[in-house]
Amino acid sequence: MSAGLMPKFTGSGRQLAEATMATRWIIEPLTSRDEIDAVLAIEEASFTSPWTREMYLAEFDNHGVSYFYLARGLNRDIVGFCSFWRILDELHINNLAVAPAHRRSHAATELLNRVLEDGAKLGAKRATLEVRRSNEPAQQLYERFGFAVAGVRRDYYSNPVEDALVLWREDLS
Numbered sequence: 001m002s003a004g005l006m007p008k009f010t011g012s013g014r015q016l017a018e019a020t021m022a023t024r025w026i027i028e029p030l031t032s033r034d035e036i037d038a039v040l041a042i043e044e045a046s047f048t049s050p051w052t053r054e055m056y057l058a059e060f061d062n063h064g065v066s067y068f069y070l071a072r073g074l075n076r077d078i079v080g081f082c083s084f085w086r087i088l089d090e091l092h093i094n095n096l097a098v099a100p101a102h103r104r105s106h107a108a109t110e111l112l113n114r115v116l117e118d119g120a121k122l123g124a125k126r127a128t129l130e131v132r133r134s135n136e137p138a139q140q141l142y143e144r145f146g147f148a149v150a151g152v153r154r155d156y157y158s159n160p161v162e163d164a165l166v167l168w169r170e171d172l173s
């Protein structure tokens with residue numbers, strides 16, 4: 001899809017979803033531990049210090065706090081994921097990644113649309129996440145969703161050591 005059909009964020013997640021038009025990805029919750037292998041493969045291809053199976057299993061079992069969505073192709077293959085916590089009226093996005101072969105096809109956009117919309121339904125009024133200072137693709141994506149830099153955590157990341165930018169998006173509903 002051309003950038004012309006994907007305007008910069010000016011309203012709700014629903015409006016952005018509508019602007020996306022033809023949907024190529026199916027977004028649905030993770031429902032089975034068996035799917036964590038596919039998540040781990042994408043995690044390991046995406047991050048220098050990937051979360052482990054145990055960390056993901058702990059998320060899967062943290063009902064009522066931790067939520068986990070998958071992006072699937074029409075053949076049901078898992079191409080991306082996003083996990084978040086809902087803490088009172090805040091949504092904390094913990095992880096978002098798309099398999100390298102499927103990037104730049106709006107899988108992350110559709111994941112974020114769904115996560116922000118469902119997070120708002122759960123009572124979240126604002127959303128936050130951390131991103132490496134050098135991670136311009138992710139920063140561009142988050143900017144489109146109305147996230148703005150609110151602070152810096154010095155040397156937050158390792159391998160390599162790098163600052164985290166702390167982003168917030170207000171007015172989720």
Ligand SMILES: CC(C)(COP(=O)(O)OP(=O)(O)OC[C@H]1O[C@@H](n2cnc3c(N)ncnc32)[C@H](O)[C@@H]1OP(=O)(O)O)[C@@H](O)C(=O)NCCC(=O)NCCS
Binds near residue numbers: 046047106129142
């Ligand atoms: C960041 C990431 C999740 C984006 O996933 P994606 O499915 O490729 O993103 P989308 O196709 O939905 O991109 C939406 C918009 O984000 C921006 N964007 C995404 N990737 C970009 C890139 N490589 N360069 C510049 N802008 C980019 C663009 O504005 C893009 O819109 P456009 O393609 O219409 O121009 C993916 O690159 C990834 O998994 N990276 C490694 C893991 C990671 O960094 N996760 C985030 C941790 S905070």
